[in-house]
Amino acid sequence: MKISLDQFDKAFENRxxxxxxxxxxxxxxxxFNSLKELLNLTDGNLASHLKALEKEEYIQVEKTFIGRKPNTRYLASEKGRSAFRLHLLALENLIKQQKL
Amino acid sequence: MKISLDQFDKAFENRxxxxxxxxxxxxxxxxFNSLKELLNLTDGNLASHLKALEKEEYIQVEKTFIGRKPNTRYLASEKGRSAFRLHLLALENLIKQQKL
DNA sequence: AAAAGTACTTTGTTGTTCAAAGTTAAATAT
DNA sequence: ATATTTAACTTTGAACAACAAAGTACTTTT
Structure with missing residues (x-):
């Protein structure tokens, strides 16, 4: 029996x-702020997780202004999307195995 | 939009x-040894992860002998099975969200 | 001028993960 | 009889990850 978590990505191990x-x-x-509220995180903690994803080039950052307020938006990169897709596939396979 | 990882279980966060x-x-x-080979782990590392699952009462241990050699077998407990099921459901929901 | 908001960075503590080495006890080989 | 091996750990120590809280820089609102 093979346990196929080959595509499991360390960057997504954290909840x-x-x-x-x-x-x-x-x-x-x-x-930034919507993410912070949605996930109920301190800003420092959120910033560091975002930085980790940025370091992997899984997300991109766009700094703009809304009215006169600074607004930082985050986007999944193509690299991030496909890495995430593979990661979810790995999890999906694990789940499937359980159902046989 | 709700991100439902409520049932996400810290004990299963580790790969x-x-x-x-x-x-x-x-x-x-x-x-023990089959698990060690299957997952390609040092015995110390495997033992500590098994201990973590045991502490949560997610697995049980049975010490027997095969021939004259000691043999330690691990089993998922009912508690472990349902916690795992919920965890996988949480992941499944996350995956489903992606597909909408 | 003071307070508040945005988006961090820094600091320091605590937690997690791991390999490597050490341990115990029995079994087998020399 | 002694040495080596196997099984299943435990201990140690180091590296890394996660976190809250406090600090920072800059701007805007009061």
Whole structure:
């Protein structure tokens, strides 16, 4: 019996990064504060998880202004999307195995 | 939009524990050395992850002899099985969200 | 001028993961 | 009889990850 978690991605092992990526793949962009509220995180903690995903080039950052307020938006990159897709496939396979 | 990872279980956040649990739920029991080979782990590392699952009462241990050699077998408990089921459901929901 | 908002960074503590080495006890080989 | 091996750990120590809280820089609102 083979346990196929080959495509399992360390960057998504953490629950919070899994959630962030899930949001960013489902919504073409999401800003810092909305993410912070949605996931109920301190800003420092959110920033560091975002940075980890940025380091992997799984997300991109866009700094703009809404009215006169700074607004930082995050987007899943193509690289991030496909890495995430593979990761979910790995999880899906694991789930499927359980159902046989 | 709600991100439903409510049933996400910290005990299964780690890749190795996820694999162990996956094996133990699919096979009614598995012994230490087979698990060690299957997952390619040092014995110390495997032992500590097994201990973590034992502490949660997600697995049970049975010490027997095969011939004259000691043989330690691990089994998923009912508690472990249902916790794992809920965890996989949480992941499944996450995956489903992506596909909408 | 003071307070508040945005988006961080820094600091320091705590937690997690791991390999490697050590342990115990029995079994087998020399 | 002694040495080596196997099984199944435990202990140690180091590296890394996660987190809250506090600090920062800059701007805007009051």
């Amino acid at each position: 919070i990064r899994l959630q962030i990526m899930s949001v960013l793949v489902a919504n073409e962009s999401y800003d | 190795i524990r996820l694999q162990i649990m996956s094996v133990l739920v699919a096979n009614e029991s598995y012994d």
